[in-house]
Each structure stands twice: as C-alpha cells, then as structure tokens.
Amino acid sequence: MAHSGINVLFEGRNLIRLFGGLWTTVEIAAVALVLGLILGVVLGVLRTFPSRLLRFVLRLYLEFFRIIPTVVLLFLFYYILPKQMGVNLPANQVATLVFALWTAAEMSDIVRGALISVPKHQRESGMAIGLSRWQLYRYVLIPQAVSLELPATINLVTRVIKTTSLLMLISVMDVINVGQQVVEANNQKYPTGVFWVYGIIFVMYFVIDYPLSWWAKRMDKKRLERANG
Amino acid sequence: MAKEIVKVEHLEKFYQKRHVLHDINFSVNEGEVVALLGPSGSGKSTLIRCLNGLEPYQQGEVTFNGEKIVPTEKNWQKIRQKIGMVFQSYDLFPNLTVLDNILLGPVKVQHQSKEAATASAEKLLDQVGLREYENAYPRQLSGGQKQRIAIVRALALNPELMLFDEVTASLDPEMVRGVLNIISNLAQDSNMTMIVVTHEMNFAQQIADRVLFLEDGKILEQTKGSQFFEQPQTDRAKAFLDSMDF
Numbered sequence: 096m097a098h099s100g101i102n103v104l105f106e107g108r109n110l111i112r113l114f115g116g117l118w119t120t121v122e123i124a125a126v127a128l129v130l131g132l133i134l135g136v137v138l139g140v141l142r143t144f145p146s147r148l149l150r151f152v153l154r155l156y157l158e159f160f161r162i163i164p165t166v167v168l169l170f171l172f173y174y175i176l177p178k179q180m181g182v183n184l185p186a187n188q189v190a191t192l193v194f195a196l197w198t199a200a201e202m203s204d205i206v207r208g209a210l211i212s213v214p215k216h217q218r219e220s221g222m223a224i225g226l227s228r229w230q231l232y233r234y235v236l237i238p239q240a241v242s243l244e245l246p247a248t249i250n251l252v253t254r255v256i257k258t259t260s261l262l263m264l265i266s267v268m269d270v271i272n273v274g275q276q277v278v279e280a281n282n283q284k285y286p287t288g289v290f291w292v293y294g295i296i297f298v299m300y301f302v303i304d305y306p307l308s309w310w311a312k313r314m315d316k317k318r319l320e321r322a323n324g
Numbered sequence: 325m326a327k328e329i330v331k332v333e334h335l336e337k338f339y340q341k342r343h344v345l346h347d348i349n350f351s352v353n354e355g356e357v358v359a360l361l362g363p364s365g366s367g368k369s370t371l372i373r374c375l376n377g378l379e380p381y382q383q384g385e386v387t388f389n390g391e392k393i394v395p396t397e398k399n400w401q402k403i404r405q406k407i408g409m410v411f412q413s414y415d416l417f418p419n420l421t422v423l424d425n426i427l428l429g430p431v432k433v434q435h436q437s438k439e440a441a442t443a444s445a446e447k448l449l450d451q452v453g454l455r456e457y458e459n460a461y462p463r464q465l466s467g468g469q470k471q472r473i474a475i476v477r478a479l480a481l482n483p484e485l486m487l488f489d490e491v492t493a494s495l496d497p498e499m500v501r502g503v504l505n506i507i508s509n510l511a512q513d514s515n516m517t518m519i520v521v522t523h524e525m526n527f528a529q530q531i532a533d534r535v536l537f538l539e540d541g542k543i544l545e546q547t548k549g550s551q552f553f554e555q556p557q558t559d560r561a562k563a564f565l566d567s568m569d570f
Contacts, residue, residue: 219378220415220474224429224481225405228397234428238419321463 100287104295109277113292116273117299120259123187123267127194128252134195135202140232142207153203160200166261168193173265186267190259198255205247209240242318249311253304260300270296326353328390329485329517330375335384337370337541344370345541348384352485355515359528359549362538363564368521371538372487375519376400376407389484405433408478409487412494414470416462422449422473423458429481441480448476452506468499475506486510488520492527500524507531525568529553537561 104110142153160168173189176182184192213236221235263272274292281288330352337345345367352358360368373379375386377393377400386393388403416425423445430441449455452472462470471491478486488507492500504527510516511531522528528535532549537558545557556562 214415216411216413216415217417220411220417222378222401223376223404223407223409223411224477225401225433226428227401227433230432234420234432235417239417 100285100291103277103281103285103288103291106281106284109281112273112277113270113295113299116268116270119187119267120256120262120269120271121303123190123194123262123269124256124259127191128198128255130191130195131198131255132202132248134199136206138199138203139206139210140237142203143210157200157204160197161204165193165197165258166264168197169261169265186262186265189265190262190267194255194259198251201251202248205244205251206240208247209244210236212243213239246311246315246318249307249314253307253311256304256307257300270299326355328352329354329356329388330519331385331387332375333385333387335371335374335381335386337367337374337379337381343541345374345381348543350536350543350546352517352519354484354517356533357511357518357520357531357549359532359535360519360521360538361525361528361535361552361564362544366538367541368538369489370541372409372489372519372521375485375487376404376409378409405429405481406483407485407487408481408483409489410471410474410478410491412490414467414474414491414494416465416470416473416477418462421459421461422454422465425462425473426477426480429477434481445476445480448479449473451509452476466499467495468502471495471499471503472506475503475510479510484517486516486518488518488522490521490523492522492524523568525553525565537564539564 104113138153138156142150144150163171169190172193173186177184217235217239218231221231226234259269260271262269263275266272274296278289278292285291328351332348332350335345335348336343348371350358360372362368370379374381377395377397380395386395388406393399393403416422417428420428423442426445426448427438427441430436430445431438446455446458449458452475454469454472454476457465457469457473462473465473475491491507492503495503504524507518507520508527508531511518518531520528520531529549532552535545535547535549535552536543537545537547537552537556537560539560544560545552547557547561552561553565556565
C-alpha cells in the first residue's frame with residue numbers, strides 16, 4: 096500500500112490547504128448569506144407594497160439574477176464590469192457581492208410569497224385596531240411569514256453554499272480550486288489521488304449542507320403538524 | 325337631542341362597473357344599536373366595512389363624531405382606534421398570546437402604559453369569563469372563545485362605536501349564545517353604540533333599536549326595531565322575515 100491514493104491527503108500541507116480552501120468558501124458564503132438575507136427581507140417586504148413601479152423594478156431585479164446563470168454573473172462582475180467602470184475588486188469580494196445580490200433576489204421572492212399567503216383577514220384585523228402599515232408588518236405579518244418561509248430559506252442557504260463551487264472560475268482560492276491544485280501537483284505520485292481529493296470535498300460539503308436540509312425538512316413537518324393539528 | 329356618532333350621506337360604491345351600494349343615507353346616535361339586515365349579497369358587510377375604511381367608496385360622505393372624514397389611509401388609521409370591529413372569522417393573531425393580542429392596540433397604537441393596559445385587559449377578560457386564558461395562544465381556544473377574545477381586543481381601545489360583521493356566522497350553535505350575550509350586555513350595561521350585521525333574527529329583535537333593511541345595495545326601509553319584526557313596512561322585508569322562519 097505504499098502508493099495508496101489516500102495518502103495524497105497527508106502529503107505535505109495538503110489537508111491543511113484543503114481546509115483553508117474550505118474556510119474561504121464558508122467565509123464567502125456566510126458573509127454573502129447574511130447580507131443577502133437581510134437585503135432580501137427588505138426587498139420582499141417592499142414587493143408587497145401597492146406601488147406598481149416599485150414592484151416592477153424589484154421584479155426585474157429578481158428575474159435578472161434568477162435567469163442569468165451564476166457563472167455568467169460571476170464573469171460579468173469579475174471581468175466585464177471592472178473594465179467598463181474602472182472598479183477593481185479582489186475576487187473574494189466580487190464573489191461575495193454576486194452571491195449576496197443573488198441571495199437577496201431569491202430571498203425577496205420567498206419573503207413576498209410568505210407575506211401574501213398570510214390570510215387577508217389578518218391584515219384587516221390589524222388595520223381595524225389602528226395599526227400603521229409598519230406596525231402591521233412588524234407585529235402581524237412578518238412574524239407569521241417567518242414560520243412559512245423558514246424551510247425555503249434554509250434550502251436557499253444550502254443552494255448558495257453548494258454553488259460556491261463555481262468560485263474557482265474567477266480564481267478564488269476556494270476548496271475546489273485548492274483541490275484541483277493538489278490533484279495536479281501530486282498526479283505523478285498518486286494517480287488515484289483525484290478520487291480522494293474530490294472524495295473529501297464531497298464529505299466537506301455534505302457535512303455542511305446535510306444538517307441544514309435535515310433541519311428544513313423537520314421544520315416543515317412541524318409546521319404542518321401545527322397547522323393541521 | 326342625542327349626539328350623532330356616525331352619519332352616512334349619499335354613499336355610493338362600485339366594484340369596477342358593478343354598483344354595489346346605492347345612495348346610502350343613515351345616521352346612528354350615541355348609545356343606539358342598529359341592525360343591518362337583508363339577504364346574502366345585499367351589501368350589508370360591504371357597507372359596514374366602508375364605515376371604518378376597509379372598503380373604499382367612490383362617492384358620498386361619512387361623518388364620525390361631527391367630523392367629515394377625508395378618506396385617506398392616514399385619516400382612517402387614526403379613526404379606526406375609535407371604531408372597534410369584529411369579523412366573522414375572528415382572526416386573532418396566531419403568533420401572539422391572548423393578552424398580547426389584546427394589548428397590541430392599546431400599547432402600540434394608543435401608547436398606553438403596559439401596566440394600565442394590562443389591568444383593563446384583564447378586567448375585560450373577566451367580564452367575558454376568559455381571564456384564565458390570558459397566556460394561551462389562539463390555537464388552544466375554541467371558536468366561541470376566540471370570538472369573545474376578538475370582542476375584547478376591539479373593546480380594549482375604548483371605541484366609541486362597535487361594528488359587528490356576522491360575528492356568529494362561523495360558530496358552532498352552542499357557542500353562539502355566549503357571544504351574543506356579551507354583545508347584548510355591551511348594549512344594555514355599557515350603552516355602547518353599535519352597528520350589527522347578523523342573520524340571527526331573534527338576537528336582532530332583542531337588541532336592535534332600529535333596523536336598516538338592505539337589498540341589492542339599497543336601503544329599502546329604516547324602521548324601529550320593535551316595529552320591524554311585527555310590521556315591516558315593505559313586502560320585501562316581510563318575505564325576508566318569513567323566509568328566515570321568523
């Protein structure tokens with residue numbers, strides 16, 4: 096077993112580098128998610144307001160980020176915009192920005208959907224006791240929407256984390272990029288190393304994402320039990 | 325002469341092209357109980373909802389406490405504190421406890437202190453026999469209990485007028501009495517001014533000082549409560565009472 100492929104992970108600093116890459120991935124995903132989810136809630140609330148112009152503009156924003164593939168967005172923000180507009184951001188920041196804007200777009204749709212599915216009578220009862228629009232959202236609509244939207248939000252989070260695997264395309268040193276380098280550097284010595292490297296990346300993503308998707312499923316079940324209970 | 329709480333003049337309402345309320349004129353004096361009766365689809369609920377701005381109207385004036393209402397959302401929001409409304413589907417806020425449901429208006433809208441508002445909320449809960457449920461969530465209550473809480477929630481704002489929109493229509497028969505008793509007590513003991521949309525004829529007869537009978541968005545007659553049920557003035561109202569097995 097002198098040349099067993101798994102040893103590629105323990106060669107030099109390979110494993111530490113992989114974890115370093117994972118950290119970059121998690122950092123970008125986490126910052127993008129925090130910014131994106133907050134912005135998404137605000138946009139989602141605005142999308143339930145009566146102003147048609149506002150709704151139209153926000154709808155355009157959503158469709159733009161939903162229809163254009165994430166890879167294209169990354170290229171657009173990394174290669175094209177800097178040239179046209181003279182802003183030069185490091186790859187990690189571009190990645191964070193793109194993912195935050197994308198998360199905000201998707202989140203705005205989730206929040207809007209949850210808000211409009213709160214029964215109309217709830218809104219009227221709130222108005223009948225004299226609540227202002229802001230108070231109506233703050234005390235009545237948003238708290239009820241949260242339990243409706245939580246599972247979809249967690250699914251969005253897992254989707255965003257998975258999609259960070261595209262970051263290597265704009266040369267962010269994320270876990271996939273590091274993995275690729277490790278594979279290439281050790282190809283001579285460990286021909287089957289590629290299996291082990293991608294294997295451990297699989298495990299890493301699984302360990303992060305699976306608990307989230309399990310949590311989402313469990314909450315949805317609980318919500319249904321409560322609703323029908 | 326008694327003080328006029330609400331006055332409606334030449335009110336007209338359309339849903340797109342459909343004319344749902346035709347030239348509505350009436351007024352309600354302080355302490356008076358007015359029942360809106362009429363067949364389904366006659367516009368009773370639409371009319372009562374116009375009175376606190378939940379439905380917009382296209383023409384006419386609503387005067388509340390001597391002041392003509394300029395129908396903007398901001399104005400209505402202020403006036404709604406003085407007009408309590410209870411709906412058919414009770415609609416307590418499921419994310420709040422019974423007490424928090426009741427306190428929301430007094431504390432957040434009227435800026436009463438939490439202590440004072442809690443004290444009066446608890447007094448009201450005692451009156452409807454539900455004090456022990458103040459920390460329960462709405463899902464733990466029966467329909468009748470929820471509706472009683474919804475009445476308390478509206479009363480907690482110290483309204484000058486109460487609107488009841490078919491408040492017993494979705495309750496089990498044995499729950500109806502309890503809710504109706506609360507409304508009767510409110511009329512008799514507290515002398516509350518009320519407009520009541522109902523299909524409970526016995527109840528209407530018992531509490532109504534005056535009956536407005538609507539059909540197809542028009543007020544066909546306005547008659548004293550005692551007289552309406554004995555001798556309605558129009559044949560249509562007579563046929564309606566007959567069909568209600570009254």
